[in-house]
Amino acid sequence: MAERQLVLVREAQQLKKIEDLEPYVLSPCPTTVLVLAFSGKSIDKRSKFSKTLVAHSEVLESNKVTEWNLPQWIEQYAVSVGKRIDPKAAMLLGDYAGNDLRKLTLELDKYTRAMQPDEVLITPEIVEKNTGVSREFNPIELGDALGQGHAERAFRIGHYLMDSTKMPLAPITGYLFYFFYRLELIQAIRQQKNCSIEEAAMQAGIRYAKPFLAAARRYSLKQCFRILYFIRNADHKSKSNLGGEATDAELLVELIAQILDA
Secondary structure (H helix, E strand, C coil), rough: CCCCCCEECCCHCCCCHHHHHHHHHHHHCCCCEEEECCCCCCCCCCHHHHHHHHCCCCCCCCCCCCHHHHHHHHHHHHHHHEECCCCHHHHHHHHHHHCCCCHHHHHHHHHHHCCCCCCEEHHHHEEEEEEEECCCCCCCHHHHHHHHCCHHHHHHEEEEEEHHHHHCHHHHHHHHHHHHHHHHHHHHHHHHHHHHHHHHHHCCCCCCCCCHHHHHHCCCCHHHHHHHHHHHHHHHHCCCCCCCCCCHHHHHHHHHHHHHCC
């Protein structure tokens, strides 16, 4: 008995002749709200139909959250359900679930249901307990160890990831690239603006400067360039035949040594 009816077309990308809807878009029924939901694919923006949609309807694009903004998205979602999440816990969860928002929200909802009513903060311990991800041996802790120049700890984490968890090299190099690319931004801004690490991190859009404090004192901008090259090279070797007979474990040990000696 509402003023309008809603017609929702799911998986609209499967429609073979969606452009046949153009006359309707130009003259829609005033008592109907038609929603065309595309999943995993969008309309060719160069097409006439796409331009008609833009001119005569509302178009909403929902792009994947980038890894860059993932911890911030996790924090915002936690607040929306009445909780807070520790920055390291947010990074652990992002590393575990990636940018699959459905998986992330399911995990966060699972945490909130398991917590006591008076508990507000989602800690790394909660993430570890519910996901099986170790808060001592993971790519985030490896980046932290390398940032501080703790060689023994870095090699220990690297061996654990390869031997105990059998983690592929790709997510490890992915996080290390993420870490040192952000460090590179901080160093570039510090060099340009002659400001503190915290101020440079803020200008780079990095909300938490703490993980980069020790690293910024250890690695210069020039060293960051070299480290990013080492990471790209290790990743390329693991995904091609350029690594020869070297295993992922051997490539990671070599990469850790290269970063420490950069």
